[in-house]
Amino acid sequence: MNAPQTTTLGKVPCTIITGFLGAGKTTLVRHLLENAGGKRLAVLVNEFGDLGFDGSFIAGCGIEGCTQDDIVELPNGCICCTVADDFVPALEKLLNRENPPQHILIETSGLALPKPLVKAFNWPAIRSRVTVDGVIAVVDGPAVAEGQFADDPEALKAQAAQDQAVDHDNPLEEVFEDQILCADLILLNKSDLVDAAGRERVKAEIAQHLPKAIKVVETAHGKVEPALIIGLGAAAESDLAARPSHHGEGEDHDHDDFDSVALPLPQAGSPEELVARVAKAAEAEGVLRLKGFAGIPGKPMRLVVQGVGRRVGHHYDRAWGAGEARDGRLVVIGLKGFDRAAVEAALAG
Ligand SMILES: Nc1nc2c(ncn2[C@@H]2O[C@H](COP(=O)(O)OP(=O)(O)OP(=O)(O)O)[C@@H](O)[C@H]2O)c(=O)[nH]1
Structure with missing residues (x-):
């Protein structure tokens, strides 16, 4: 494959919204649709379960100017593993519309790894037409505060004592880390359910996982100024090396x-x-x-x-x-x- 283009000129910007199961991704997407300020948005929504629930939930919201055609469901499990079959064709279909969207929001399933998806933007079929404007990781504040993604400290200590490279054996932690490591911006959501001290603890925990400083914005019910999310101009597909993952090249993500x-x-x-x-x-x-x-x-x-x-x-x-x-x-x-x-x-x- 040729080196990816770095210009974003003339490309439709896409925002990837990642975050663990139930963190508040759909809630954020609805908020962004409700506050689109006249911009023509479309949404690609991927779910792990087969109910088509998120799509119907967004489509049924009655938001002005948002039609059923603007919400495309990708229900086949996990977007990061069905890039060729589902994601690229769905994106092309949106771009080929008579009145294509000005910005596309992509909500991944809570178990999806965002990096393979970002990588897909370098596919020849789409790379001259779209760019990843930004990857937003929605973090479930109370879940992190309650230690849901923390490794078993005893197991880590044992590994370190044996001089082994510390490897997470906790699938929840791996998915969580992959999601925040890929992000351009992190939303610490459900801030209404965590007190100030708890929120500081969550931020410290997030920082512990990140090799670089990424802005963390506290939100409740995904309510955030859309300009903070849309228009980041990150061109993430040209910046893959800065987004480490637990899952290497060609390595399957273990569903x-x-x-x-x-x-x-x-x-x-x-x-x-x-x-x-x-x-x-x-x-x-x-x-x-x-x-x-x-x-x-x-x-x-x-x-x-x-x-x-x-x-x-x-x-x-x-x-x-x-x-x-x-x-x-x-x-x-x-x-x-x-x-x-x-x-x-x-x-x-
Ligand atoms: N209290 C509180 N509840 C929230 C907040 N954000 C979302 N919720 C609730 O959390 C639940 C999950 O929210 P969703 O937006 O569906 O989460 P999701 O990340 O799209 O979930 P999956 O697609 O299943 O991974 C819903 O009941 C929301 O109403 C928040 O900031 N505060």
């Missing part, structure tokens, strides 16, 4: 560490009852993320349930369509071998 399943979510008598069931499911060994929707008898709206770690939230997002089956569904993502039986038992009530 075998994680598992996902879509389960039916039976109706419950009340939102509280449904949330209680989902919260119980969230406690099952190895579960990382739950999201889905269900019907509540007598309610014309569908109820969305979101679990990140053990925190479960809910809200009504839209009315059920006329004749639409009110079958609830829940995507559960966890570490390989998570306790599916316990999840199913919890959901059955």
Whole structure:
């Protein structure tokens, strides 16, 4: 392959939004769409679970000027591993539109590594047409504060004592590190759930993982001035060496560490009852993320349930369509071998 061009002139800028499961990527994308200031945006959204949930959630938001065509779903698991089959063709399709977007937001799945995606911008088919304007890593403040991505300190100590290069054996930590190491800007999100001391601890933890200083901006519900995110002009595809990764050239990203399943979510008598069931499911060994929707008898709206770690939230997002089956569904993502039986038992009530 020839050396990548470094000019960004005439290219459509793309912002890659990365961040662990449930960190707040979709929330940020919605905020950016709502505050696009007249700019024609399009969104490519990739999910690990097969529910097509994030896409429907963004598309159903009723944002003015944002049509169904502007939201493209890439549901095949993990964008970083399906670059040739899914990502490049989807991007070309957007660029070939009669009225192409002025800026493209790409929301990766929470388990995707951003670097292979940045690299894909050097593919001959697209490299003269698009550039990575910036990679934004959304960090789940409370999850980091609670040590979710911390390695087992005993294991690290043992490795160091044996003079072995310190290698993370924690798939959560590896994904987290790869995501922040690729970033041009980090959003410390869910700042409303962490006190000031906690936020400082999280920043120190982030800094510990980074070889260079990257700006960290505190956000709640992804509310950030869009100009901070859009228009960074990073041309990240020409700057790959500055973005180290745990996963080397040609090395496969090990999805075998994680598992996902879509389960039916039976109706419950009340939102509280449904949330209680989902919260119980969230406690099952190895579960990382739950999201889905269900019907509540007598309610014309569908109820969305979101679990990140053990925190479960809910809200009504839209009315059920006329004749639409009110079958609830829940995507559960966890570490390989998570306790599916316990999840199913919890959901059955
Ligand atoms: N309290 C609080 N909740 C938040 C914040 N940002 C997002 N959430 C909630 O966290 C949950 C996950 O948010 P999403 O935006 O769906 O996260 P995501 O990163 O897109 O999730 P995946 O696509 O599954 O990886 C939702 O219930 C959000 O409402 C925040 O700043 N504060």
